[in-house]
Amino acid sequence: MKTIHLAIISLLLISSKGLGQSTSPTILTSYPLSVTHQKTTTLIFPYAIKSVDRGSQDILAQKASGVENVLWIKAAQKQMEQTNLTVITTDGNVYSYLVNYAPNPTVLMLSYPASNKLSEKVHFSEMHSTQAQLKSTCQQILTRKQLFHRKKDRRFGISLHLEGIYIQGEVLYCRIRLHNQTAINYTMDQLRFSIHDQKQAKRTATQEQELSPIYIYSWADSTETIKAHSEQTWVIALDKFTIPDQKYVLIESSEKNGGRHLHLRIKNRTLVKAIPIAN
Structure with missing residues (x-):
């Protein structure tokens, strides 16, 4: 009987030792x-x-x-x-x-x-399309007709246009065009997407959620500088999303070392008009 008890205790010790080894985390250096x-x-x-x-x-x-x-x-x-x-x-x-x-x-x-x-x-819960698939879809979107004609901001001789929104699986695509009608080159500092509250209560912090593109495509070799009297068109791929009526998407184009900044406010009723793209 004593021998049986000793055997059980030994098995428990071995099991607990093995469990501790399998669940111990790996310490990584930053x-x-x-x-x-x-x-x-x-x-x-x-x-x-x-x-x-x-x-x-x-x-x-x-x-x-x-x-x-x-x-x-x-x-x-x-x-x-x-x-x-x-x-x-x-x-x-x-x-x-x-x-x-x-x-x-x-x-x-x-x-x-x-x-x-x-x-x-790491392993993503939902794998995105491959880079080649994203590029192919963006090229297809650039050949399509412009969907929106009034989604634009124009100032300082620069105009920013949202020409269309498309959807394919879990990816949302926005086609953006920037037109430089001046004699001065426009060097873009950033083209930024973020979600904001429609109304902000007094004495509350600004609620903002930045949207990080998963792919950006343009026909042009250089996507940063829009030369004088020229234009540039991009297709920006984002993780699929929608927003409540109390929020809006802000698309911002800012000039590097300059003051020609433009922005567009996009509401959910525009997002849900996204045109499906066949796989």
């Missing part, structure tokens, strides 16, 4: 990253950026306009507290950073190889 408020740090990834999470508002993070795999980082103020930054790319890699303030960072540009062993893989 990249050290120094930023300042007067210079921009550039991160170049081998694949398109899917999502960005900032540990605090003390750091500014923005995807480069017209580029899918480049992220610009800058401190929002001097002597910021230590924080973190997490970036996930479309190949499933996760990049984690421990961000500190430095008046003069020694490194302002980091580029990662495609076979990066220092990042961790």
Whole structure:
């Protein structure tokens, strides 16, 4: 009888030891990253950026306009507290950073190889279309007729047009055109999508949700500069979404080192008019 009890205790110890080994997490090291408020740090990834999470508002993070795999980082103020930054790319890699303030960072540009062993893989719950499929759909949308003629903002000789909204599976596509009618080149700083409240109560914080494109396409080789008396058209792919009546989508085009900024407000009744694209 004593022998049986000892055998059971031994089995329990072995089982608990094996369980502890199988469930113990892997500890990963974050990249050290120094930023300042007067210079921009550039991160170049081998694949398109899917999502960005900032540990605090003390750091500014923005995807480069017209580029899918480049992220610009800058401190929002001097002597910021230590924080973190997490970036996930479309190949499933996760990049984690421990961000500190430095008046003069020694490194302002980091580029990662495609076979990066220092990042961790994740698995998306719903896989997007491949880059080739997204590109093919965008090319098809660019050949279609313009759907909307009144969704535009015009000022300073620059006009921003929303020409159409399309849907294919879990991806929403927006066709955007910017027309430069002046003799001065327009260099785009960013083309930004975000969701806002229609009405904001007094003494409340601004509610804003940024929408990160999963793919951006244009016929032109250069998507940042719209030369004098010319125009540029993009198709921007986003995760499928709708919004309640109390909110709107804000599309913003801002000029780099300039003041010609334009914006469009899109309500849900426009979003639900999206035209389906066959697979």
